[in-house]
Amino acid sequence: MGAAGRLEVVPATGAALAAALPDLARLRAEVFRAFPYLYEGDPAYEERYLHTYLAAPGAFVALALAEGQVVGASTALPLTGETPEVRRPFGQSAEFRPSEVLYLGESVLLPEYRGRGAGHRFFDLREAHARALGLPVTAFCAVQRPQDHPARPADYRPLDAFWRARGYEERPDLQTTMSWPDVGEPGGEETPKPMRFWVRREG
Structure with a gap:
């Protein structure tokens, strides 16, 4: 299957999403092995994690399809349904209420x-979903790696400019910590x- 095939990005729910979960789990494990995440992923764990999006109120998944094959995906979930480490920075902020935020998981x-x-297209669909839910804030977080990290490719280009062009503001005051095994880390x-979070307020 070549990259010349037609690429479409569509919302997925119910049976269509359930059928795509194994492919999506393998995709996440593969893509997140690259810098900057360097995630030593387990497709079985990923599939269990993704079942959240089948049942959680307000959850959203978009699939990128090429010739019917899943080649990408993007997720979102109201912040109130997220884990404590994701909710905490907003709960401690006087500027935001967790109940007004759609958290953009991963793309x-x-x-x-x-x-x-x-x-x-991933951002368009998730921001439209936030509006449909009446949530005026969309936010995501990105891992912070040092400039001299030994695994940083020479041609690596961060997505900061793309995110700013989408209207997102980098917020050093909103930070959290997440844990996962790095590729090659002894003992896994x-x-x-x-x-660090990036935030966009509608309007």
Whole structure:
């Protein structure tokens, strides 16, 4: 299957989403192995995690499809349904109420399909979902890796400019920590990673 095939990004729910979960789990484990996440993923764990989006109120998933195959995906969930480490920075902020935030989980896309508009489509669909839920704030967090990290590719380009063009503001005052095993980490031990939020308010 070549990258020349038609790429479409569509919302997925119910049976269509359930059928895609195994492919989506493998995709997440593959894409997140790359810098900056360097995630030593387990597709079985990923599939269990993704079942959240089948039942959680207000959850949203978009799939990127090429010739019927899942090549990317993007997720969102009202912040009130997220884990404590994701909710905490907003709960401690005088500026935001967790009940007004749609948390944008992850967007993953195989490298050969990048640069074809899927990233914008992922944001368009999730921001439209936030409006449909009456949530005026969308937010996500990104891992912070040092500039001299030994696994940083020479041609690595962060997505900061893309996110700013979408109207998101980097918020050093909103930070959290998440843990996962880095690729090649001895014993597969989970270690904490600093995460920084980016936020957009509708209007």
